[in-house]
Amino acid sequence: MPKIASARVIVTSPGRNFVTLKVVCDDGTTGVGDATLNGRELAVASYLADHVVPCLIGRDAHRIEDIWQYLYKGAYWRRGPVTMAAIAAVDMALWDIKGKVAGLPVYQLLGGASRAGCMVYGHANGETIADTIAAALDYQRQGYKAIRLQCGVPGMASTYGVSKDKYFYEPADAELPTENLWSTAKYLRVVPELFAAAREALGWDVHLLHDVHHRLTPIEAARLGKDLEPYRPFWIEDATPAEDQEAFRLIRQHTTTPLAVGEIFSSIWDCKALIENRLIDYIRATVLHAGGITHMRQIASLADLYHVRTGCHGATDLSPVTMAAALHLGLAIPNFGIQEYMRHSDDTDAVFPHGYRFADGMLHPGDAPGLGVHIDETLAAAHPYRRAYLPVNRLEDGTMWSW
Ligand SMILES: O=C(O)[C@@H](O)[C@@H](O)[C@H](O)[C@H](O)CO
Numbered sequence: 001m002p003k004i005a006s007a008r009v010i011v012t013s014p015g016r017n018f019v020t021l022k023v024v025c026d027d028g029t030t031g032v033g034d035a036t037l038n039g040r041e042l043a044v045a046s047y048l049a050d051h052v053v054p055c056l057i058g059r060d061a062h063r064i065e066d067i068w069q070y071l072y073k074g075a076y077w078r079r080g081p082v083t084m085a086a087i088a089a090v091d092m093a094l095w096d097i098k099g100k101v102a103g104l105p106v107y108q109l110l111g112g113a114s115r116a117g118c119m120v121y122g123h124a125n126g127e128t129i130a131d132t133i134a135a136a137l138d139y140q141r142q143g144y145k146a147i148r149l150q151c152g153v154p155g156m157a158s159t160y161g162v163s164k165d166k167y168f169y170e171p172a173d174a175e176l177p178t179e180n181l182w183s184t185a186k187y188l189r190v191v192p193e194l195f196a197a198a199r200e201a202l203g204w205d206v207h208l209l210h211d212v213h214h215r216l217t218p219i220e221a222a223r224l225g226k227d228l229e230p231y232r233p234f235w236i237e238d239a240t241p242a243e244d245q246e247a248f249r250l251i252r253q254h255t256t257t258p259l260a261v262g263e264i265f266s267s268i269w270d271c272k273a274l275i276e277n278r279l280i281d282y283i284r285a286t287v288l289h290a291g292g293i294t295h296m297r298q299i300a301s302l303a304d305l306y307h308v309r310t311g312c313h314g315a316t317d318l319s320p321v322t323m324a325a326a327l328h329l330g331l332a333i334p335n336f337g338i339q340e341y342m343r344h345s346d347d348t349d350a351v352f353p354h355g356y357r358f359a360d361g362m363l364h365p366g367d368a369p370g371l372g373v374h375i376d377e378t379l380a381a382a383h384p385y386r387r388a389y390l391p392v393n394r395l396e397d398g399t400m401w402s403w
Pocket residue numbers: 038171211213263313314315316317340342390
């Protein structure tokens with residue numbers, strides 16, 4: 001049995017910051033895990049290096065479940081994004097090692113493929129409705145079966161989801177948070193117009209999605225859901241902040257637009273009531289921020305009982321290691337729904353060579369043993385950490401709001 005001989009934390013910034021854990025076994029087998037927490041990266045790096053790595057040395061790398069329980073219960077302080085991202089990194093690395101030792105891709109260890117590939121959605125955005133439609137048409141030409149639409153709000157200088165770059169969206173754009181202004185009324189006018197124009201231009205054979213990014217109250221979200229119903233969206237995402245799980249009941253009572261939530265969840269306890277009360281349709285928690293493949297599989301199993309499918313977060317701040325892990329899990333579980341796919345920069349792809357590939361609107365994790373993703377440590381060292389924060393939002397009168 002491979003024993004963990006050492007583990008190191010690699011912080012690199014090939015266009016944006018990433019925290020990676022590399023676990024090395026006494027037989028030379030290595031595994032990688034992603035521990036990136038956008039804007040709070042060094043907290044997880046310290047949690048791992050100072051508090052987790054010393055507990056791993058000498059352990060049997062094959063005992064994935066036991067090590068998960070050891071780190072979760074053993075910390076005494078449970079849950080939270082820092083703890084769960086750190087546990088996730090260990091968990092991903094151990095699945096990677098187990099796959100390499102077995103000579104099998106991780107999805108085979110999880111029960112084998114349940115489908116040909118994982119349907120993904122691209123992030124089409126633009127300052128205007130016309131620009132956004134042009135970007136969406138481009139995704140459609142590339143074979144995407146699902147596209148998320150985000151456009152600027154007239155009268156607002158900048159808003160979540162709109163990028164100067166066509167494909168690449170990187171919101172963590174400054175050493176201190178950029179301040180955006182927000183108007184719900186203006187936003188609620190533009191989104192239905194965007195969807196009407198999109199159906200006109202793209203037709204009805206493509207899934208259309210939208211990210212509200214936590215900026216509406218429950219009753220405002222209910223209004224948006226109703227207004228979008230004629231355009232049959234695949235989902236609206238993070239319609240209202242989900243600390244208040246009961247808030248989704250109110251949205252649900254008013255609209256049949258499917259609801260997705262959970263990219264900031266860190267454990268099954270954040271979504272248990274949402275799932276058991278059938279208040280959502282897609283769970284967006286990820287292997288990275290929700291405790292790794294081991295815990296995400298548990299969340300997916302609970303969700304499956306209630307017809308909730310996965311729609312995991314896949315923004316640029318989740319490294320290719322997370323993307324690979326998410327694809328192995330997504331390929332294997334019965335209730336996979338869709339996977340977000342925001343492409344990384346060329347620099348990021350070079351630091352993390354990976355085997356997953358895009359064809360016909362789907363990603364496949366590939367058949368290399370383990371996760372099929374590596375870190376080029378020499379290249380990583382050439383991209384030192386730079387502090388970068390997400391923006392914040394204020395209402396027009398200066399009140400702090402959700403971004
Ligand atoms: O769905 C998404 O991709 C977003 O909500 C993210 O871009 C989110 O803003 C970032 O991951 C924050 O780090």
